[in-house]
Amino acid sequence: MTTSPYYRPRTHEPARFPSMDATEPALPVVVVGAGPVGMAVALGLARRGLPVTVLEAATQVSFGSRAICISRHSLEVADRLGFGEELAQLALAWEGGRSFYRDVEVLRFRMPNEPHAVRPPMVNVSQSEFEEVMADALAAHPLVTLHWGAGVVGSTPRGDEVELEVATADGPRQLRARWVVAADGGRSRMRELTGLRLQGTSYEGRYVIADIHWQAELPTERMVWFDPPSNPGSTVIMHRQPGDIWRIDYQLDPAEDAEVETGEDRIRARIASHLAWLQNDRPWTLEWHGFYKAHALALDSFVHDRVLFAGDAAHLVPIFGVRGLNSGMEDADTLAWMLAAVVDGTADPALLGAYSAERHHAWEQNVANAGKSTLIMTPGTAGHRTTRDALLALATVRPEYSHLINPRQSSATHARRSPLTVTAAPGSRGLLPGDPVEDRRVELADGKQTSLDEVRGSGFAVVATGLDPGVGATAARLRDELAAALPREHVTLVLAGPDTGRPASVALSEESAEALAGAWGVRPEEVLVVRPDGLLLARGSAADLTGLSAQLLAGGGGAVHATGAVAPVVPQAPAEARREAAWLALSAGIDAVPVDDREGFLARLALLLADRIDTDDFAAAVSTAAAVR
Structure with a gap:
């Protein structure tokens, strides 16, 4: 068996620093958390000439793959922050994937990758390696001070400053900051210290996630199996990473005991069953594993006095469609330039209100898409499970239904409703204010x-x-x-x-x-x-556009543009929108009636719909539905 190249991050010496003297001026910005989002904010500020201090409770970057899919837009951010070239040397590009119902292919998708595109639509690299590249970039920047082994245990607002109590290897230390960026993850200590709670939806589905070292000939793409013979009733996802590392996610049945199923022996048995079904005859090793439950949660506001929240500390989105790290990188890209203008005194703090409004709306966009993906990947109700299974079965013979299974991969969000965005003239088409401007x-x-x-x-x-x-x-x-x-x-x-x-x-x-x-x-x-x-x-x-800069520095007037419901930048085709609306309405209808009346509900619904279409068409639909199981 070959030696595994699985990445293990290096350990850093715990930082040693004194408490700040009361006569010292407060630090301009302290970033809490040296994950991708916190480090991106720090780099964005430093590249604008602002000194920034980063506090990280751990003494190394995260271990394991966690987030692995980095979007084209995040690659653009990496280039703007100065570490894109190093990242590109590590990552593995891909642009599509396949989904299967049992052993029948029901979806083959490709993300847009036009000739004018500069970067691939998506690359895979472990979050651990992604963070290490960023940590090196921070260490090389003279305006960044990164303290490892320095966890925030207290936060007290003091007028136009925030006093932080920091636990270090040498005991408690006190720092003062004019602004604090809380980027300390889904279990944010800063969120807890500020007395805030995330609001939204937590889904029922549970997934085991694992990284294995396995030399396989399978292509670099996203592969999903619904109800595979290897793990009946489950959903299995596979992604290739650099160095023959494979990420495998599989769903647990609601009746299964998570404590038992997350034991290494059970994880190895489940993975071995799937690899054997794929006719694997090569050795493999289990390198890392974790557990995941989908959430769609956010703070009501990402700005609380002089504490600014970003990334998972501000919002959580389901992993399906790979929006977590990628939306966090967008947060950082936006927050860095806005905060720099406010710290500098050139912009009104209302500009940070625009950050909160924009990024909360971006979370809504992500949830609107990731929520639909989650209903396919891990349906939480009888109605959604019934319709999901029906869609999968239909897709084996009617490929026009496959688009509902599409994972809706992460793409850059828009800010059309931002208080900063200047409304275009009536009749404008194409690229609209608030839209992402793709590199070309x-x-x-x-x-x-x-x-x-x-x-x-x-x-x-x-x-x-x-x-x-x-x-x-x-x-x-x-x-x-x-x-x-x-x-x-x-x-x-x-x-x-x-x-x-x-x-x-x-x-x-x-x-x-x-x-x-x-x-x-x-x-x-x-x-x-x-x-x-x-x-x-x-x-x-x-x-x-005369006066644009004044409007910008004032925060755009503070009012979010009322453009109605959240809308994607690229609208669906009418037929696809109709099928999606029918799927969601039918799921809700099944859930709304008593369990013992679901069959009757479906019969009544079919008869009502029969009144709207040709008799021969209805008979053909009945025949197709009866034949597909």
């Missing part, structure tokens, strides 16, 4: 091949794709206005056509400018303003 391959006027993110950097960008010199001149004035208002942010001017020689400007080739304009649906006279976190802040004529 572009060509500069001098012929150099690059990408939009490389061109705009990690700050704001003012983009004018029209060739009219007047548009370029007004766009330049808007760039100067933003640069003066936000001195810690680099603001790039991106223009079409030959280089104009304007300061901090980049010239695109006419072909690239036309391609961008076509993809985004913008008119020649329009200017686009892109935020540091890659969201579109505004689009319109530069004259219409």
